Amino acid sequence: MKLIISKMKKFIMANNRVKLIYLKGFLRKTIISRINSEIVCDEIGKVIKLHKYKDIIVFPATVDYSFMFQRPQQLANAFAKKGYLVFYGTLNGQSDNVKTLQKISQNLYLIYEAHFPYFKTILDKKRTTYYCMWPNNIKHLPYLPYKTLIYDYMDDLSLLNLPYDEIFESHMEMLEKADLITVSANKLYKQIPEMYKYKTLIINNGVSEIFVNLLKSCKIEKQISEIKNGYQKVVGYYGAIAKWMDFELLEFLASRLDKYAFVYIGPIFDVQENVNRIKKNYKNVFFISQKDYRDLPSYLKGFDVCTIPFLKNEITEAVSPVKLFEYMASKHPIVTVDLQECQNYKSVFTANNKEDFLLKIEKALKIQNDIDYLNLIQKETFENTWEYRVEQIIKQLDEVNI
Secondary structure, rough: OOHHHHHHHHHHHHHHHHHHHHHHHHHHHHHHHHHHHHHHHHHHHHHHOOOOHHHHEEEEOOOOOOOOHHHHHHHHHHHHHHEEEEEEEOOOOOOOOOOOOOEHHHEEEEEEEEHHHHHHOOOOHHHHEEEOOOHHHHOOOOOOOOEEEEEEEOHHHHHHHOOOHHHHHHHHHHHHHHOOOEEHHHHHHHHHOHHHHEEEEEEOOOEHHHHHHHHHOOOOOHHHHHOOOOOEEEEEEEEOOOOEEEEEHHHHHHOOOOOOOEEEEEOOOOOOOHHHHHHHOOOOOEOOOOOOOOOOOHOOOOOOOOEEEEEOOOOHHHHHOOOHHHHHOOOOOEEOOOOHHHHHHHOEEOOOOHHHHHHHHHHHOOOOOOHHHHHHHHHHHHOOOOHHOOOOOOOHHHHHOO
């Protein structure tokens, strides 16, 4: 059979793949699979040989790389900048379109997750770390070669929209198997069983040096400039516009501060009715569609105050908002509801009700150009970069692998 397949493969490659249509049944499928696997393995192998790297880190598919730049993408980027060869899995679920591999930057490649099984024969187990970002990605453990397993508990499990009993079982198994556990928030750390806390690190979210540099060099987006021309101040937010937004707070602020423009940038999930009502009733509220990560700084630069107007509940209390640290990089004052993770930073104004939120916006505007405040927010920005977060993980990895 192997000889037949080999001869048929040479015939196909020498003539034209169109002739595959004349092959029938099992033989046709076997040849196609064999050719595809060799092509994929060859591409991955070339990438590995091309680079000099410390080790390899594999991230399974979570959020598409090009969709809403969040914790998984930021960690992958930061590891690549530190000299690791990073393969970031994608299912092409939202915005990616990767057939095999796609180079993003030096040391960082997207890979279609259907090709993960080919890693089994290609990756050097002694030089590979599997960074599992969601518990359902435990499915890759039986065949992936890895020396070190990191499990990232980054969000409340209920956000995954999967059967809770099933996902909780995978979560507990990952806690047991992991060599290192990272959590994004203090509340999530408290949920880790005592027996596993010795190998758990709190790795809050952060801001990338790329984002900081883009903020320095960009100009205010024209759309924001036009809004600014019609109002005294711009109060802004970007991120998912979803069920955790406090729409009563949004309406209260819009009605009481009608000389200010309120700008909300991002994709809308299952709350279109709320959005439509606010757009109809308040002319000083602007909803802008989702923007590319590299375009966000030019919108952010036009804000006068940055906000996180979330409801307080089990989900939001367990979140370390990525945007919080990107807001810091803009040097604009920040007002949030009094979420636990936001209270950890002196540069952030936290409010315990809607009236207090309004007062904190006014207070924030008064210190907008205060030199002491600007120095404080700059200090907290550089204490919370993704590069620093990854250094913490690498230090712990070195200890794990001694």
